[in-house]
Amino acid sequence: MVILSGGDASRLEYPYPKGLFNMPLENRPSTLFSMIFERLQSLENLANKIFGKTDQKTPEKYSKMSIYVLVSKKFQTITKNYFEQNYNFGFTNIFFIDCESKICSFDKEGQILLKDSSTVLKTSFGNGDLMDVLLNEIYENMEQRGLEYLHISGIDNLLNRPLDPLFMGLMQQENLMLVHKIVEKEVASENVGLFVRERETGATQVMEYTYFPAHLKEKTVDNKLKYRNANMLNLCANIRFLEYFRGRCRVINGEYV
Numbered sequence: 001m002v003i004l005s006g007g008d009a010s011r012l013e014y015p016y017p018k019g020l021f022n023m024p025l026e027n028r029p030s031t032l033f034s035m036i037f038e039r040l041q042s043l044e045n046l047a048n049k050i051f052g053k054t055d056q057k058t059p060e061k062y063s064k065m066s067i068y069v070l071v072s073k074k075f076q077t078i079t080k081n082y083f084e085q086n087y088n089f090g091f092t093n094i095f096f097i098d099c100e101s102k103i104c105s106f107d108k109e110g111q112i113l114l115k116d117s118s119t120v121l122k123t124s125f126g127n128g129d130l131m132d133v134l135l136n137e138i139y140e141n142m143e144q145r146g147l148e149y150l151h152i153s154g155i156d157n158l159l160n161r162p163l164d165p166l167f168m169g170l171m172q173q174e175n176l177m178l179v180h181k182i183v184e185k186e187v188a189s190e191n192v193g194l195f196v197r198e199r200e201t202g203a204t205q206v207m208e209y210t211y212f213p214a215h216l217k218e219k220t221v222d223n224k225l226k227y228r229n230a231n232m233l234n235l236c237a238n239i240r241f242l243e244y245f246r247g248r249c250r251v252i253n254g255e256y257v
Contacts, residue, residue: 001065001066001067001068001153001162002138002151002152003067003068003070004154005070005071005079005155006071006099007072017071017079018156020033031082033082033083036162038089039162040067040091041090043162065091066094066095066145066147067093067095068095068138069096069097070129072099080096097138099129104120104122130152134237142239143239149236149239151163151164151168153235154233154234160232167181167236168236177238178241180195181234182232185227185230188225191209193206193207194212194230195229196227
């Protein structure tokens with residue numbers, strides 16, 4: 001499981017990592033992190049109950065779940081402390097990956113912003129760092145641990161089912177390297193990235209709402225928005241997907257070799 005939690009919670013007017021934002025849940029405080037890990041705990045318990053070896057004094061766990069938490073350098077210490085205070089929510093295979101600040105920040109007039117009188121303010125590429133992290137930070141760890149599948153999701157996706165067995169089972173059944181979940185956009189003014197197909201190559205890609213042509217946002221077909229396949233930052237990939245981009249896997253006649 002890859003949890004994208006490198007961003008801050010500035011739009012929520014919260015000065016700490018987004019994953020620590022408290023949500024009311026059944027009259028008790030619950031952070032975004034704790035909500036995801038409660039679901040992961042339930043899934044692990046289910047996997048161990050069905051597939052674990054129970055004919056021993058100390059039952060052997062079936063689950064081999066590993067969790068990669070992407071955090072910004074700014075919030076790395078406070079995030080790690082939070083997990084330590086919560087005993088890593090009962091998991092042993094949690095890996096924190098630092099999303100470095102690599103690019104300069106500019107204001108609306110194009111002037112470089114300063115962190116202080118002598119330091120340039122830098123930021124990360126956000127989700128644009130993901131492929132670099134997958135190929136250079138996560139791949140070798142997956143290979144060493146014998147992991148085949150990754151579920152990638154943003155920390156602020158409250159409706160997400162982490163490591164959804166049906167989602168990942170469909171991917172295995174259809175022999176796919178990458179699968180996305182989408183939601184149907186119903187309101188033209190909603191600011192969300194959309195899956196679109198390039199006219200020249202036929203390739204599918206996500207176009208962010210900041211680049212989407214305004215005159216196409218309200219275009220409809222059969223009383224529905226023509227461009228309505230919204231990206232919810234919820235996808236599964238397998239290790240072949242990473243091997244393909246590392247040049248260790250090729251596609252020949254529809255087969256991965």
